[in-house]
Amino acid sequence: MMNITSSSSDFYLVEGGKRLKGSVRVSGSKNASLPIIFATLLTSESCTVQEAPNLLDVRNALSLLEYLGAESYRVGENLYIKAERLKSHETPHHIVRKMRASILSMGPLLVRFGEAVVAMPGGCSIGLRPVDQHIKLFERAGARVSIKHGYIYLKADKLKPIEFDFDLVTVTGTENALLLLSAVEGRSILRNVAIEPEVLDLIEVLRKMGAEIELWDRTIEIRGTPNLTGFSHRVIPDRIEAGTFMVASLITGGDIVLENIRLEHLGSVCGKLEECGGVIEKIGSNRVRVYRKGAYIHPTNIQTQEYPGFPTDMQAQFMSLLSLANGVSEITENIFENRFQHVAELSRMGADIKIHGRTAVVRGVEKISGAEVFSTDLRASAGLVLAGLVAEGRTTIRDIYHLDRGYEFIDKKLRKLGASIERLTEHED
Ligand code: EPZ
Numbered sequence: 492m493m494n495i496t497s498s499s500s501d502f503y504l505v506e507g508g509k510r511l512k513g514s515v516r517v518s519g520s521k522n523a524s525l526p527i528i529f530a531t532l533l534t535s536e537s538c539t540v541q542e543a544p545n546l547l548d549v550r551n552a553l554s555l556l557e558y559l560g561a562e563s564y565r566v567g568e569n570l571y572i573k574a575e576r577l578k579s580h581e582t583p584h585h586i587v588r589k590m591r592a593s594i595l596s597m598g599p600l601l602v603r604f605g606e607a608v609v610a611m612p613g614g615c616s617i618g619l620r621p622v623d624q625h626i627k628l629f630e631r632a633g634a635r636v637s638i639k640h641g642y643i644y645l646k647a648d649k650l651k652p653i654e655f656d657f658d659l660v661t662v663t664g665t666e667n668a669l670l671l672l673s674a675v676e677g678r679s680i681l682r683n684v685a686i687e688p689e690v691l692d693l694i695e696v697l698r699k700m701g702a703e704i705e706l707w708d709r710t711i712e713i714r715g716t717p718n719l720t721g722f723s724h725r726v727i728p729d730r731i732e733a734g735t736f737m738v739a740s741l742i743t744g745g746d747i748v749l750e751n752i753r754l755e756h757l758g759s760v761c762g763k764l765e766e767c768g769g770v771i772e773k774i775g776s777n778r779v780r781v782y783r784k785g786a787y788i789h790p791t792n793i794q795t796q797e798y799p800g801f802p803t804d805m806q807a808q809f810m811s812l813l814s815l816a817n818g819v820s821e822i823t824e825n826i827f828e829n830r831f832q833h834v835a836e837l838s839r840m841g842a843d844i845k846i847h848g849r850t851a852v853v854r855g856v857e858k859i860s861g862a863e864v865f866s867t868d869l870r871a872s873a874g875l876v877l878a879g880l881v882a883e884g885r886t887t888i889r890d891i892y893h894l895d896r897g898y899e900f901i902d903k904k905l906r907k908l909g910a911s912i913e914r915l916t917e918h919e920d
Contacts, residue, residue: 500918503888503902505879506911507861511745513908514778515736517752518544518899519568520729523689525592526666527696527726528552531572532561532599533674534700536721540570543726544899547892551590555582559596573721577603584610584641590896591615592663594622597645598671601634602717606646611638616868618827624657624664631655632671652677652715660685660709660797666693668711673702675715682710687798688756692727699724728777730756731804732898735873737761737781738808739905741769742815742881746782747908754779759801766791767812790818790855795825807833807874814842815881816855823850833871836864840882861886866893873898880910 519542528549531538543549545565553563553570560578564571580600587593591612600607612622626643630636634647652675657664665685670693672679684690686709694704694711699722703714728751737757740747741764754761754773761771764781768789772780790813795803803826813820814837824830831851834844839862843854861884866872872894879886891914894901902912 501891501914501916503876503879503891504913504915505861505876505886505888507880507882507884507886509743509880509909509911511740511743511747511880511905511908511910514748514750515904515907516750517728517733517736518542519726520544520689520692521546521548521897522662522687522731523692523726524549525552526595526663526670526689526693527724528556528570528572529595529599530670530693530696530700532556532559532574532577532596533602533670534719534721535575536573538572538721539723540572541723541725542568543570544729546897546899547895548590548592548897551586552592555586555593555596558583558586559600580604580606581608582610586610587612591620594625595663595667595670597625597629597643598667598674601629601645601647602650602671602674605648608645609643611641611643616832617830622664624659624661625667628655628664628668629671632675650675652679654680655682657681657683659683662687662690665690665711669693669697669704669713672713673697673700673704673715674717674719676717677715679713679715680710681713684709684711685797688727688730688753696722696724727756728752730760731802731870733757734760734802734805735808735877735898736904737764737769737771738812739877739880739908740781741767741783741788742812742877744783745908746780748774748778748780750778752777752779758799760805763791763793763801763809767816788812788816788855790816790820790853792821794823797826803827803830804870806830807870808877810834810844810851810853811837811874811878813853814844814855814859814878816853818855820853820855821850822853825849830868832867833874836871836875837878839864840878840886842878858883860884863887863889866890869893869897873901876901876905876912879912880905
């Protein structure tokens with residue numbers, strides 16, 4: 492297995508102008524794999540997670556599990572995990588700092604030990620990302636929670652089933668609730684939950700482990716059990732990686748085939764791609780062909796919303812695409828308060844984008860030119876790679892460790908489609 496080192500001095504060199512052609516396989520979903528990996532802590536039995544992508548975030552989640560005492564190993568696309576003997580109930584800051592989803596260890600540790608100590612995930616470049624809903628839920632379920640020195644301390648003599656209404660839709664908040672309450676005897680009701688495909692994939696796993704879970708509208712009913720069993724599960728394809736490659740085909744005027752895709756997870760993204768002039772043809776049970784109908788990318792307006800609305804994780808990628816549309820587009824980011832950092836970098840490539848509060852007004856230009864640009868967060872860096880594919884000349888994209896968190900071998904996959912992209916390391920002279 493290729494060992495990917497992710498040093499901060501790595502960068503991508505992209506020569507623009509190649510139309511993408513050929514087929515590429517979409518990897519398993521990062522945001523489904525992470526909560527499912529933490530679900531393995533709820534049982535001492537063996538668990539198999541199939542098609543878990545080999546990403547920095549997944550490797551960080553596994554190193555946290557090892558730190559806690561679980562055993563895990565990877566054979567190709569499959570992860571084998573067994574959390575039989577846990578030796579710690581503490582998730583330290585140096586791990587949480589690298590991966591905020593470590594907060595999903597809170598429920599399983601509380602269930603296994605009756606107490607948990609989890610470092611507060613700080614904000615990140617896209618926003619403050621508070622965890623008030625997570626904490627409110629745990630208190631309602633009977634945990635005594637205190638926050639000091641940047642850590643969340645939880646103790647629970649007896650966890651109880653609850654009825655809980657989320658004040659807002661939160662993906663990992665819903666996942667934390669599912670992980671905790673699946674192990675709590677009795678009937679719990681959650682309202683105003685997130686219904687992203689990754690949440691539903693976690694529900695599938697918890698059902699296999701023995702929890703009874705029903706979902707309707709934005710309501711979840713859980714009948715938990717303290718005797719959750721091991722499982723084997725193939726994670727869903729990564730809809731954001733798939734969407735990113737769809738945009739790559741449109742922005743370069745290419746014609747590609749994506750394997751291992753669940754189109755039903757991409758309704759709002761496909762709708763917008765078609766408005767921009769894209770054609771998405773289903774050519775098999777999980778294969779689609781994506782190409783651009785005519786010479787132009789058409790403008791459109793985008794509002795990011797919770798699923799099934801347009802995903803915030805596709806906003807940066809569409810910003811790059813619409814920078815080259817033959818008209819004006821408006822993109823409003825409703826989920827995170829600071830997710831326009833790619834705008835400054837795209838502007839250095841010649842894009843014409845003005846930000847008014849939560850809305851970016853994108854005035855399409857004929858062409859953009861290659862430049863040296865810096866990644867600021869996972870999806871912004873994906874947007875910059877897409878811009879580099881079509882920019883005139885050479886684009887250097889730095890700080891690509893952000894990309895390694897969420898895209899498995901994106902340069903290899905893009906090269907397979909004919910892109911000119913290379914991963915290089917800056918050597919200190
Ligand atoms: C998940 O983050 C994803 N991460 C994110 O993907 C994704 O962008 C986000 O959902 C929205 O879809 C994983 O699944 C690991 P939220 P999460 O809680 O759960 C506010 C990527 O690129 N909020 O749904 O942290 C929050 O500040 C990453 O793969 C509270 O105010 O997002 C945000 O504005 C980036 N209080 C909004 O809700 C809370 O207690 C949605 O956040 C929780 C959230």
